[in-house]
Every structure is written in structure tokens, then in C-alpha cells.
Amino acid sequence: MSIRAIHRAGSHDLLIDLDSLDAVLALNAALETSPLSGQRDLLAAAQTVLLKFDSAQSAERAMAALPELEVASALHAAGKLVEVPVNYDGEDLAAVAELTGLSTEAVINAHTSQRWRAVFGGFAPGFAYLLGENQDLHVPRRDSPRTKVPAGAVALAGEYSAVYPRQSPGGWQLIGHTDLQMWDLQRENPALIRPQDTVQFVRATRKISVSQAPAAQDEASEQALAGGLKIIDAGLQSLLQDAGRIGYGNLGVGVAGAADPAAFHQANRLVGNQPGQAVIENLGSRITVEAEQDQVLALTGAEAELWITPAEDDQVRTPRQAAANAPFALLHGERLEVEPAGRGLRSYLAVRGTIEQEPVLGSLSTDTLSGVGPQPLQAGGMLPVNRPQLGHIVGNSEPSTLPVPDDNGVYTLRAMPGPRADWFGQAGLDQLAAQIWDVTSESNRVGVRLDTGQQPLQRVRSGELASEGVARGSLQVPPSGLPVLFLADHPVTGGYPVIATVIAEDLSAAAQLPPGSRIRFELHPAAGHAASDA
Numbered sequence: 001m002s003i004r005a006i007h008r009a010g011s012h013d014l015l016i017d018l019d020s021l022d023a024v025l026a027l028n029a030a031l032e033t034s035p036l037s038g039q040r041d042l043l044a045a046a047q048t049v050l051l052k053f054d055s056a057q058s059a060e061r062a063m064a065a066l067p068e069l070e071v072a073s074a075l076h077a078a079g080k081l082v083e084v085p086v087n088y089d090g091e092d093l094a095a096v097a098e099l100t101g102l103s104t105e106a107v108i109n110a111h112t113s114q115r116w117r118a119v120f121g122g123f124a125p126g127f128a129y130l131l132g133e134n135q136d137l138h139v140p141r142r143d144s145p146r147t148k149v150p151a152g153a154v155a156l157a158g159e160y161s162a163v164y165p166r167q168s169p170g171g172w173q174l175i176g177h178t179d180l181q182m183w184d185l186q187r188e189n190p191a192l193i194r195p196q197d198t199v200q201f202v203r204a205t206r207k208i209s210v211s212q213a214p215a216a217q218d219e220a221s222e223q224a225l226a227g228g229l230k231i232i233d234a235g236l237q238s239l240l241q242d243a244g245r246i247g248y249g250n251l252g253v254g255v256a257g258a259a260d261p262a263a264f265h266q267a268n269r270l271v272g273n274q275p276g277q278a279v280i281e282n283l284g285s286r287i288t289v290e291a292e293q294d295q296v297l298a299l300t301g302a303e304a305e306l307w308i309t310p311a312e313d314d315q316v317r318t319p320r321q322a323a324a325n326a327p328f329a330l331l332h333g334e335r336l337e338v339e340p341a342g343r344g345l346r347s348y349l350a351v352r353g354t355i356e357q358e359p360v361l362g363s364l365s366t367d368t369l370s371g372v373g374p375q376p377l378q379a380g381g382m383l384p385v386n387r388p389q390l391g392h393i394v395g396n397s398e399p400s401t402l403p404v405p406d407d408n409g410v411y412t413l414r415a416m417p418g419p420r421a422d423w424f425g426q427a428g429l430d431q432l433a434a435q436i437w438d439v440t441s442e443s444n445r446v447g448v449r450l451d452t453g454q455q456p457l458q459r460v461r462s463g464e465l466a467s468e469g470v471a472r473g474s475l476q477v478p479p480s481g482l483p484v485l486f487l488a489d490h491p492v493t494g495g496y497p498v499i500a501t502v503i504a505e506d507l508s509a510a511a512q513l514p515p516g517s518r519i520r521f522e523l524h525p526a527a528g529h530a531a532s533d534a
Helices: 021-033 056-068 093-100 104-112 261-271 425-434 504-511
Strands: 003-009 013-018 039-044 048-053 081-086 115-122 124-131 146-149 153-157 160-163 168-170 173-177 198-203 228-233 237-241 279-283 287-292 295-301 304-309 320-322 328-330 335-340 346-351 382-386 410-417 437-439 447-451 474-476 484-486 498-502 518-523 531-533
Touching: 003 056, 003 498, 013 021, 013 056, 021 039, 021 048, 021 115, 039 115, 048 056, 081 173, 093 104, 093 173, 104 173, 104 198, 261 279, 261 295, 261 346, 261 504, 279 287, 287 346, 304 328, 410 504, 425 498, 425 518, 498 504, 498 518
Parallel strands: 081 198, 410 518
Antiparallel strands: 003 013, 003 531, 013 048, 039 048, 115 124, 115 198, 124 160, 146 168, 153 160, 153 173, 228 287, 228 382, 237 279, 279 346, 287 335, 295 328, 295 346, 304 320, 304 335, 410 498, 437 447, 437 518, 447 484, 474 484, 474 498
16 A cells, blocks of 8 residues: 555545555555544545544544554455446436547447446445446536536546435536435445445436435334424424534445534533534524423524513413523423524524434434435424433523624634645635635535635646545635535535635634625644645
């Protein structure tokens, strides 16, 4: 195994360049068997391994330890053969024909006449990177990724083909679609195609249509638990979020979790919960809930007004106002109405105790990109709550965690160059830091899409970057030159270079910036060195 370079990818992560796919698979196998100190997850890709750590200190120690690792050669395990019927009607089929110099019929024949090996997973649960037997269909990604690629879409990018498991953003060239369900948590092995499997694409013999996986049913037994919160109005979007799911990167499953970790931890702290317990993440600070039995709540994050109305049969109490960023009681039958009141985009409503639902891959977080996790909350739904154990102390009122702009209304986010700053050069980094960037209306939990009234970023390198793991906070730059700042539900891999990565301490601020916000990036090189030649 030969490590070519080790790059910092933000505060806590490392991106390791290797000299071959075999070296990638060998290092991945070694680190899955014997993780480094503080290692939380890893993700193999075409020429890299992304390592995620619990702290900057663990990442620094790993940079020193990795070149000394002794890694055996990777073994090629024999997988199964998967046949995928395809209706070749993709929006980019004609563009692929023009790029390859083939007719559309020849493109279809080239796709079906070879077998494809699944070499690694990533991007989304059930998404497998399929390596063909030849280079006949080697095409670049689209200049600007689509915000919505339908589930079942069959696509090409670089030397790979793939099937999108669910609707998601994507920059691959679409040539067709299939009805096969690529990811199903009800199967023993949720991913239909796993690394080392062989895929044979075949032309569909009948008209097929893209279908979404059926919504998971809430099987929580309300009768078995005493007390909880009834959802009267879920607002724009209300999701359960906890600390996220760790260790599933090689299956294409992201961490997800609260978009604003600071407000999330504050909400749990105020009601006396353990740090990682699930809360309600609400977009837009508009939600109404009703208490079944007496509850203790706290709301943090975006600025909001909190009004409590008494139960219909309560002739004594009158409506009252509660304070945000502080614990308060919501008695049996009372309703809490939350209304937006100023800065911020997301609020976090914690209830004292444990929200009782069935975890998905060890977490109650809803991943909006992959669809893994509980469904968004709906009016009429019920969240059963178990009481906390004795000794969990309710907290005192705390200051808001919201970011504060400068006198010109601009928010500053600190970032570390790389791991692919060399695609833009020093001039690109200088431009990134000098310009003001605007948050667009297309932003969501996947990422903050940025625009500028000035010059988009320009690459100094040509060609295509092989798909590789990406860290939360990555500023990925498609050919349009307009960066996307990845948040909690970002794809686990990407094929566009990352010019810089926002540090972990500033990601909470990024998650609270609504469309129209203005951002300035302040670049801070990593302590020691940003990249290490090994």
C-alpha cells in the first residue's frame, strides 16, 4: 500500500490519497478491523479513504500514525450477480451519445453488453459505484448538478455507472431508469447491490415507471406508554433528530442528526436529558403541540414566541407566555404554540425524558436525503415519552446560541483550506475569502447553496475528480463555480472538488442562516500542516 498524501478535511476528518483502488480497499479493510484511536467512521472511494474522528486531536494523532501502518493486500471477494432491467429514456441519453461519439442505440448496447463490478458504496444508502469492463462510456458529470434526481435513475459519470436509490440531488448523466428497489431496510441486506457484486444491465421488455419506497409505518404503541406530545400543527417541517448514526459510511448511510448541534445540545441540557437524545427539529419556528400528562419542555435555536393555552376544561388557568432557552412546564391538556420572532431558521423542542420510537440503524434521526429514519411529523401524530431516571437535573436559563452578524449584516464562517484547494490555487482561496456569498432559496438540510453577484470560482485544473468521501462542512464547487456548503444530510461522497471546509464549531451558525443571508469565509490553515506527503 502506498499513501500519496494525507489532507485535513475540516476540523475532525482526514482524506487519504492512495495510488490504486486495491490500496484503497486494503486500507479500508485494515481500518475496519483495527480502528485508529478516536475513529468514528470511514468511507472508501475510487482513490481515497475518508476518516472521521471524534476530535481535532484524534485527527492529528492519526496523521502521524497512518504512514506507519502495515496493511496487507486486499482480497477480492466473490459477490452475487444482480440483473437490473432498464428503460433507456434518460434526460441525458442524447448528451451521452454526443460526448462519446456514439448513437443513442450504441450507448445502450455499450451499457448492456458489459458487466459492471460494484467496487464501493457511497453518496446515499444503496448507491453502489459500478466499474465497467471498458472505457466506452466514460463521460464527465454535468456542469451543474440537478437538485432532484428521481429514484431508480440509471446514470453514468467518469468510468462508473450507478442507480440512484431514492430521489436526491445529483450531477451524473441520466440514461434511463429501473423499478428495482435498491435500498430496503426490511430486507436482511438492505442494499440490493453491495461491494464486490457484479451487475448486468438489461433492456426492459415492458414499460416501467419510477416508484418511491412505501412510507414506513409508525409502530410505536401509544397504549403501552403513559404521556407524551400530540402534534397539532407540524409547521413547514418537523423532524426527529438526535446525535445521528455513526459507522455506516461504507453503506452510503450518512450521519444526519441535528443540523444545529449547539442548539440541539442546549435543548437537551435545559430539560435534564442525556446529550444525544432525540428532540424535534422544526423549520421556521412554527409548531403546536399538546401535552398528554404533565411535561417539561425547552425550545432553543431560532428566535420564537412561545404561548401556552390551558386545557379546554381548565377554568382556572389563563394563557401565558413561556421563555425560549429555558425549561418550562406544559401541563396535561395544555397546548404550546410556537411562532417565529426574528433571527434563525431552525428551532429545537426537547421534552424531558426519552421519545419512545423504534430506532433505525441505531438512531431516531431523519435523513432527508436518504430517507433513512422516522417519517416527518404530521398533525395528529403522537410522540410517546418515557420518564427520565432519577438524578437528571433540569437546567437554568441560558443565552441564545444563534450567530450574530457584523454591522453590515454579514455572517462570518471560519474554514480550513482543502482538501482540494489545489484545484483552485491561491487565487481561488483569496477570492473565496474576499467575496460576499448569498444563501439561496434552494438551501436545505443537505446543504447551503451559495450565489454571488461577483465572480464565480474558477478552477486552475481541468478534468474530473474521482468520487471521494466528503465531510460535513465541505464547500464543494461544481463547474458553475458556485459553492455548496454541506450540512447534516449531505451525500457521503461527491465528485466535485472541495475548496475549503467550514470548521465544526461554526456549522451550527451555518444551519441557522435563512435564504438571503450574506456570508464571508475566514480561512484558517490547520495547525501544523494542511496536507502531508507520505
